[in-house]
Amino acid sequence: METHAEEDYLKAIYSISENGPAAVSTKEVAEYINSKPSSVTDMIQRLSAKKLVDYKKYKGFTLTKKGKEKALLIIRKHRLWELFLVEHLNFSWSEVHEVAEQLEHVSSPLLVNRLDAFLNYPVRDPHGDIIPDINGNLRDDDTIVLTEVPNKKTCFVTWIKDSSSEFLTYLDQVNIGLDTEIKILESYPYDRSIKVKIPRKSAITLSEKVCKNLYVRLNEN
Amino acid sequence: METHAEEDYLKAIYSISENGPAAVSTKEVAEYINSKPSSVTDMIQRLSAKKLVDYKKYKGFTLTKKGKEKALLIIRKHRLWELFLVEHLNFSWSEVHEVAEQLEHVSSPLLVNRLDAFLNYPVRDPHGDIIPDINGNLRDDDTIVLTEVPNKKTCFVTWIKDSSSEFLTYLDQVNIGLDTEIKILESYPYDRSIKVKIPRKSAITLSEKVCKNLYVRLNEN
DNA sequence: TAAAAATTTTAGACAAAGCTAAATCTTTCA
């Protein structure tokens, strides 16, 4: 369990790290978080003791694997809440950040994952940022749910959301796996099922339930 | 702005006060909040300095008007979040409290009131507790929205939810105000409007929109 | 390459919130 402040530091270090591969400096974090370098040093030493950052005096610091995971799960919460505020509570684009900055610290895995489900497992927040998944993985920029692929387009499976053995068995039966090429032949609005073609197989129909659990990358061109 | 801990103390004092009119004791709060009497004394002195409680050494304490208002607004948040979790995130009755205990500390009047609207201005939380309104007033136990009054029953207006001048003007035009007696004559499921009678006036029809903004107490007997 | 500038760390304070142990006040009851 991390405190509110620790979580904000982890997030700050993560965000600053995205600018490049260099170690993060005390000064950068102080500016980012609106505090003083001496306060940052203090906190970094605590995070280092908890093995959340690698730190060498005067040499800057980086997140450990554990630290990065924690940062991504906080970012996940932040972005899910932002989307909730915009989609369901009529917040505007610009009003959400401040509130999400607080909501992200509410600690309850059940809550986060229920919220994710309620929002229908979104991939991007209202600012277009990718929402890390339940394991803290950043899904690819261009990964979308199969239901969003337009007719006649071809795409490749990048992520299988439902990892139950039932679903994986089903996918085996219809010859779909990671990286499988899928072409949308026709869609049936009535039950939101779609007819698709997989190379060297005959056409099959996928139910809405199946489509919602398949994430894909569109074939470029 | 109060801290997380201060808010929990205010809530605890409020809840304990509901048991009776006596001043609250250090020991009671310590037990309620799961801490020690010495910690409570410490906090009570801080709350006293902030004029949120009236305190005389060794004599117990009570919430000031300001303290009570703050307590009720936190309770409002707590109960609205509980209802949200149960109604929209499939939490059970028993899972909500712990999470609401955290969510209640998120500070954003906009958020609370949007959540209230999203939930359709509920009067009770999943545990049947009354949700204080936007001003921290506890609506009467027996106050219900006009749409819920059965046919042929008589009731009295106890709360006017929409306080816009447009609505108040409308109410003037149809001779409805606080405490007005309203008898339901007939309801039209088609558009959810109802025909009602106000003493010494001719019958009028109220639209669903109007009914949803009028809260009433049923005439007993 | 050595002094100046910039950055980082340490030292020392402070506020919030908790604790234990000791002191003080109130209540009970013999």
Next chain:
DNA sequence: TGAAAGATTTAGCTTTGTCTAAAATTTTTA
């Protein structure tokens, strides 16, 4: 009514997180 018991407060300490000022280190630059 005056101990004893019980409740409350104070004193002193701890942790988290912040700050300023001073010391230490690194980087820049002349």
